[in-house]
Amino acid sequence: MDFSGTQTYLNLARGFAGECQAGMRYQLTAKMAMQQGYEALANTIRTIAKNETNHARVFFKTLLENAGSRDDIRIDASFPFHAGTLEDNLRFAAIDEQDEAENLYPEFARIAKEEGFGQIALKFEQVAKVEENHKIIFGYLHEAFKDGSLYATQRPMLWICGECGYMHTSNEAWNICPLCGASQGEVELHLPFKKENI
Numbered sequence: 001m002d003f004s005g006t007q008t009y010l011n012l013a014r015g016f017a018g019e020c021q022a023g024m025r026y027q028l029t030a031k032m033a034m035q036q037g038y039e040a041l042a043n044t045i046r047t048i049a050k051n052e053t054n055h056a057r058v059f060f061k062t063l064l065e066n067a068g069s070r071d072d073i074r075i076d077a078s079f080p081f082h083a084g085t086l087e088d089n090l091r092f093a094a095i096d097e098q099d100e101a102e103n104l105y106p107e108f109a110r111i112a113k114e115e116g117f118g119q120i121a122l123k124f125e126q127v128a129k130v131e132e133n134h135k136i137i138f139g140y141l142h143e144a145f146k147d148g149s150l151y152a153t154q155r156p157m158l159w160i161c162g163e164c165g166y167m168h169t170s171n172e173a174w175n176i177c178p179l180c181g182a183s184q185g186e187v188e189l190h191l192p193f194k195k196e197n198i
């Protein structure tokens with residue numbers, strides 16, 4: 001069967017469009033974080049935005065390899081357009097990542113397998129695992145941002161200045177770095193990850 005007649009062909013195009021948009025939404029959220037003085041948070045969000053852009057690149061490349069260059073691909077799909085405060089956007093991102101990790105990409109992988117595209121199914125599964133970690137990170141960031149625990153913790157933690165590398169263990173990060181004078185927003189975050197996904 002011609003590849004362009006398969007569901008997997010359309011799903012790659014959907015995945016490409018979705019990842020491009022996620023990357024852009026996160027860039028906008030990172031900019032918002034930057035404007036509010038949360039530099040380390042902005043860097044984390046930018047790294048995730050870069051991940052999404054590279055997922056888009058993988059899907060684009062896979063589509064080209066299997067179907068060749070196309071002038072036009074018509075897809076029926078819906079994409080999130082929610083936006084709000086920085087706190088809202090972190091929550092929206094966690095919800096979107098969860099949907100990608102638990103519904104969208106597992107379904108794309110299942111269909112790809114059914115259609116006999118094992119290697120493409122593997123790509124969808126690999127991306128789903130990354131999105132699962134993105135969900136965990138955004139979920140943590142949203143909760144920590146909301147309850148003020150981004151830089152204040154129950155037990156002592158090692159805080160590191162993202163600018164000069166100054167380190168100190170305490171329950172709360174400094175407001176102004178004692179070594180270089182950088183603001184609290186530059187202090188590196190304590191990000192969680194799912195060990196089973198590694």
Ligand SMILES: [Fe+2]
Pocket residue numbers: 019022051052055127131
């Ligand atoms: Fe992605």
Ligand SMILES: [Fe+2]
Pocket residue numbers: 022048051052097130131134
């Ligand atoms: Fe993601």
